[in-house]
Amino acid sequence: MSSQPDHPFLLIPGPIELDDTVLNSMSHYAQSHVGPPFVNIFGETLSMLRKMLQTSHPSSQPFIISGSGTLGWDLVAANLVERGDDVLVLHTGYFADSFADCFETYGVRAEQLKAPIGDRPGLEEVEAKLKEKRWKMITVTHVDTSTGVLSEIKGLSELVHRVSPDTLVVVDAVCAVGSEEIRFDEWGLDVVLTASQKGLGCPPGLSIVMCSGRAMDVFKNRKTPPASYFASIKNWLPIMQNYEAKKPSYFATPPTQLITALHTSLTQILSRPLAERFAAHREASQRIKKAVTDVGLKQLAEKPENQASGMTAMYLPNDLKAPEVLPNILKRGVIFAGGLHKEIAAKYIRFGHMGVSVTDLKRGDIDKALQALRDGLAEVGYKAP
Template identity: 60%
Template sequence: MSQPHKLCMIPGPIEFHEDVLDAMSTPATSHVDPLFVPIFGECIELLRKVLLTKDAQPFIVAGSGTLGWDMMVNLVERDDEVLVLNTGYFGDKFAECLEVYGAKVTHLRAPIGDRPSLDELKKALSAKKYKMVTVTHVDTSTGVLSDVKGVAETVKSISPETLVVVDGVCSVGSEEIRFDEWKLDAVITASQKALGVPPGLCIVAVSQQALQVFKTRKTPVAGYYSNWNKWLPIMTAYEARKPAYFATPAVQLIYALLASLKQLTAQSMDTRFDQHRQVSQKFKKAVTDLGLKQLAVSDEVAANGMTAIWLPEGVQVSDIVPSLAAKGVQIAGGLHAECATKYFRIGHMGISVTEPQRGHIDKVIESLTTTLKEVKSKA
């Protein structure tokens, strides 16, 4: 176990395993060192196991998850129609990014705490032809879980050539994702959430259909660092255990990623999905028992890796967050522009879930219970 410290129980970055942190403690290493190249290559292969795909192409690039949005410039061209299924802050920002590259974005929004219905999606797809449909699997601002399987089935049944792009930054590693079975075209994620690695790696996996769209585009890619013409040869080389260079990878983070992916794939993904569901149910029951309500309007639309919780009447974020921090638990305030001051968010992903002997979830529940009693006693 690591040394005592304030638990980071926000919806990412999460708590990191000691072996993952140790893996970063390597001497300065060249990114084309024959000892490093196979580390990178194995990471690419293990990511396919995490996403349950045989032939999707992973990209591992130094940057935040936001870089994954920019990478969609490889798939969209100016004036392409894009439908954004919007469940909060990150749907807004993904759309904003796509508009920078000239996409014509249509939003399909839901009330705070809910998600667009599949019937609404069918209606939108019937009204216009879209190059791409994006869906935020878990919007970290609201804790809403989108029905990615249902979305993909609906899109592909009406318009098979339309690309289904999933923002999985807050879902890969904690929520069920079946890339091949669900016929997804791109999944965007980052290292610091349920993959359990410090921030700094953008990870994107794309289907062969998406790669074909990229390869047959009519105009040059309007990006440099995010351009797959630059990165595809690099990923292909590393997976073949050959050195290559475009931009320097985050060597130590990739060592850490391999350590985490080995842990993650040591069990079946189904087991990991179930662990997160069970802990989520336990945590959400505790929240309900405390008389609190979630932003998510029902269990069906609630994420398994985090919970967004409305503040009790008369209680401020400043009453909750510092009090929990003083008890050794770091949580997050609200993020959605319309109600940021009215709720708070707690993450439950990775080793906090898969290694219950650490006691992270129990400590959060205990600390939250005590804090609420203290707040009420002062009222």
């Protein structure tokens, strides 16, 4: 049984429910950020991140910095591209718009390749776009939290390396790491950015980025200095290298308790084969999506190959709006999220199923959530088919 106070199950696409051990590790007593105990924890956490993203290449470089996943966009835009560069942003929802805005802030030309809501750009469309000009970078949202659309990363990266081999492949995996498989080296990725509060099962507050050796070479060959101070790889690189080598270092004070919690979470995750974790998320997702279909609801991502394992976005029936349904679900002890996509925000709701809610079946989170969904809809007069 959990030692946490009774509370509604948080089943949104992040932050997610926390394991007791992870939560308890957040209450670690105060310690110096340059003292040997914490230096060892931070160094081990950086090394475990390599295992999590399945990279063993010595030139790959992890970064763990105080901030949200959004800071990862700044790290990319301030360091790996320069004013006037062209970037191709694949659009599957809200977060591509935001990443493009980030690039524009730094004077980078970001062009979006958009798909209809619930879909993703096809590889043929991407190939045609890649041939139009020299793109410094292509970005893709692995799982767009606003739509639940899953992008196929392996095939996309293969295409980019074949058609435009100098183009960096950048994956916004904030809502994917920990619930979707990512093979950094094998798939030829250049950047994967994520955050602590979703599939990694840790409280929010850490921006996490992995860069390939190729990406680091692009940074080292910049013609202009990085366009940010806090998000400068120039400032953070020696810090990360020193900590991973178990040497104290300082640029800005790291959040010691948060990094301790991430250390605990990664230790738990890596204690089992990653393949088992990803299989558990796929199985739970398939069960949830079948139940959603049985209730008569339609997903934003209709095609099975477009459906994420860690969340489900579903249209509400009978012209119902999210504010009419979500309070009924909350009364039953479950928190779902409203819509986020600007064009249809009120028309759908989002169910996050990641981390301990999936891997610890004794909790019963998923069963309780599905029943709350059925009952919450029934309360407003909806009759399932």
